Amino acid sequence: MPKVQETILEIDLKALKHNFEYLKSKLKNGTQFLAVVKAFAYGNDAEEIATYLQNLNIDYFAVAYANEGAALRKAGVTKPILVLHTLAVNFDVILENCLEPSLYNAKILSEFIDFAENENQKAYPIHIKFNTGLNRLGFSESDSGYIVEKIKTTQSIKVKSLFSHLAASEDLNEKVFTLNQIHSFKSIANNFSKAIGYQPILHMSNTSGVLNYPEAHLDMVRCGIGLYGFGNSKKESANLKPIASLKTVISQIHHIKKGASVGYNRAFKNKDTLIKTATLPLGHADGISRIYGNNKGFVTINGKKAPIIGNVCMDMIMVNITHIDCKEGDEVTVFDGKTTTAEVLAEGAGTISYELITGISQRVKRVVLK
Structure with a gap:
């Protein structure tokens, strides 16, 4: 897979086939x-x-x-x-x-x-x-x-x-x-x-x-x-494979001084000496609802969780990367079938996988893995 350079939704048809065959195996012939x-x-x-x-x-x-x-x-x-x-x-x-x-x-x-x-x-x-x-x-x-x-x-x-x-x-x-x-x-x-x-x-x-x-x-x-890829229970979800991975990149990194704020309405105010944030090119117009803001949602960068801080914007979110070694242009995973599924991300914000995955905007580029 080429390096991710923009927000994309990867669709894995092999995972789809696995799920189809698993569900069909539960049925009697005919x-x-x-x-x-x-x-x-x-x-x-x-x-x-x-x-x-x-x-x-x-x-x-x-x-x-x-x-x-x-x-x-x-x-x-x-x-x-x-x-x-x-x-x-x-x-x-x-x-x-x-x-x-x-x-x-x-x-x-x-x-x-x-x-x-x-x-x-x-x-x-x-x-x-x-x-x-x-x-x-x-x-x-x-x-x-x-x-x-x-x-x-x-x-x-x-x-x-x-x-x-x-x-x-x-x-x-x-x-x-x-x-x-x-x-x-x-x-x-x-x-x-x-x-x-x-x-x-x-x-x-x-x-x-x-x-x-x-x-x-x-x-x-x-x-x-x-x-x-979701079975409505942890037991059955383990037998299925989520077919979609939502990925994006770091557009810009900021160093936020103590007392400074991040995003609309100053929803996040830094109480620490200094933190580091990354701005990502996706927001509620792409399907990442405002409910994921203010530490209810997170993304994964270089294997580590980066919580969403402040309010989700229409086209951007900001995440806390103080503890993560990363740079502008690095790949970011919002959800996938391995580290963080849409089910896990949705549950953390008090909703369900259906709402998260069906809400991914059509402006997000689809990349089909055949």
């Missing part, structure tokens, strides 16, 4: 694997990652919104793509790109049927989402009769899958709740399938569901965070 690549593949590079996974013979992809799916099609992804949060304004994009909408309430179901009929569609694949406890999106069990009636009155659509979402599969203290969700969805799906006269694909397991609840694997599983 269980399909859906990769969740929404939000730029959790802040990485959706097109590179989806193309790579397609070559590994993945079965399905999922995105949050239709335009994300359209970008994958433009990049050459041909596998089925489920749109998890369908909006009526994007029906044209869905049809033009052969995307498959999740329909989750009476309004969106009725509107999509009308759209499909107006476009002379026959058996267009749709996915019906049921809410079993997350209370975010989804039909309730009592809506089943209405959905079946709507489906039977049109030939424009066909149910490709029924699915739900586990709310707390990573928290074994909520095992009773999760088992109730699984039981509820199986009951709903069984009755629904009998009513429509054919068997759609059934799925409800996320990464933690794959790892903790084999009884919920069903016909297909949906993995997001696990593919990117």
Whole structure:
């Protein structure tokens, strides 16, 4: 790898393959694997990652919104793509790109049927989402009769899958709740399938569901965070490899006298005789939120931790390097899969890895290690 000269996000496809194969090893033969690549593949590079996974013979992809799916099609992804949060304004994009909408309430179901009929569609694949406890999106069990009636009155659509979402599969203290969700969805799906006269694909397991609840694997599983190297527990994270490393360089070094301050609002004031700081070219516009300022976050320089001091700026952060032998131009690691993972950095600031990695700005250069 060439010397780092600017802020970059390295993406390791070998680590991605390892995670895919590890998660797939937990499934019985025949269980399909859906990769969740929404939000730029959790802040990485959706097109590179989806193309790579397609070559590994993945079965399905999922995105949050239709335009994300359209970008994958433009990049050459041909596998089925489920749109998890369908909006009526994007029906044209869905049809033009052969995307498959999740329909989750009476309004969106009725509107999509009308759209499909107006476009002379026959058996267009749709996915019906049921809410079993997350209370975010989804039909309730009592809506089943209405959905079946709507489906039977049109030939424009066909149910490709029924699915739900586990709310707390990573928290074994909520095992009773999760088992109730699984039981509820199986009951709903069984009755629904009998009513429509054919068997759609059934799925409800996320990464933690794959790892903790084999009884919920069903016909297909949906993995997001696990593919990117995090297992929602220290035990499982140890079996996975974070695929992304955020690196930058030292732009300038300052010597801060006693009583002098660093950054906006003078949030850091030096009480020591003399300290040394380094200014780095990344900030909250790059995804390093202000919550990491004032010693809550840190970077690694030449193997040593350098705490972030003062407030995080839009384009820069300052770190304390008094105890580190380094110079301007030296490489800096914010997070990686070895010394400090995004999970560790996020926990120190009271948040989660999802928020940190998905927040890495698109202005940060992506470097894909193939």
